[in-house]
Amino acid sequence: MDKELKKQLEEFKAQKSRILGRLLSRAFRLVVDISSEHLVQAGYESYRLGHLILLVHVNVDGSTINELAAHIGISKQAVSKIVKELQEQGYVETEKHPDDARSVLVKITNKGARFTLEWKVCTQVIDARFQEILGADRLDLLKDLLLDLADYQENKVQEELTEASAPRRMQWLDMLQQKAAAYSLQDGRKK
Known part of the structure; x- marks a missing residue:
């Protein structure tokens, strides 16, 4: 390697610790660690x-696969796969849509509602931990800044969304799921 390139x-x-993507990834790991610990303690392993x-x-009264795919930003096939997994675990149930025989309505079961509400508690635990680290004002500022970035991206994606972009979004979601699984706690240890 030549000297200039090496320099x-x-x-x-030397500046890698301040790369935004790396910082967001490291912060995400903290969120995963905190949430995994909380959810395991609550009995969700x-x-x-x-x-x-x-x-x-x-939605509280149910959502179609198409609605979920649009809200989450992944393919209908990916949503169907996740719905099937959740149905097998008893978190959701499906029924024919009353107004559209071609659609399935996904509804949350009591078990799914309890899990979703436990996630609500988990988000409060995450906020409390971040507030301990950053303080209330800096946490609010962080949330405002991240919301601005997320809103920008969602608006951009809505403008550019095509069938060709759906696989990239699915890859992104899969990557997040893999990272979350890698950092979830098993027997009190990281995998």
Whole structure:
């Protein structure tokens, strides 16, 4: 490697701790660690991030696969797979849509409602831990900044969303699920 290239590489590596993607990834690991610990203590050991994401998006009176796919931003096939997993575990049930015989209505069961509400408690635990670390004002600022970024991205995605982009979003969700699984606690230890 030539000297100039080596120098540039060393300068870049010296600043790697401030790379936004790396910081977000490390913060995400903290969220996963805190949530995994809480959910395991609450008795939920076999869950995936995709399960929680889907349950949060199911309307109280039920949602169709198409509605869930649009809200979450993944393919209908991916949503159907997650719904099947949740149905097998008793978190959701499906029934024919009363107004559209071609659609299935996904409804949360009592078990699914309890799990979703436990996630609500878990988010409060995460907020409390982050507030201990950052303080209330900085936590509010962090949330405001992340909301601005998320809103920007969602608006951009809505404008650009095509069938071709759905596989990329599914890959992204799968990657998040794999990272969450890698950091979930098993017998009090990280996997």
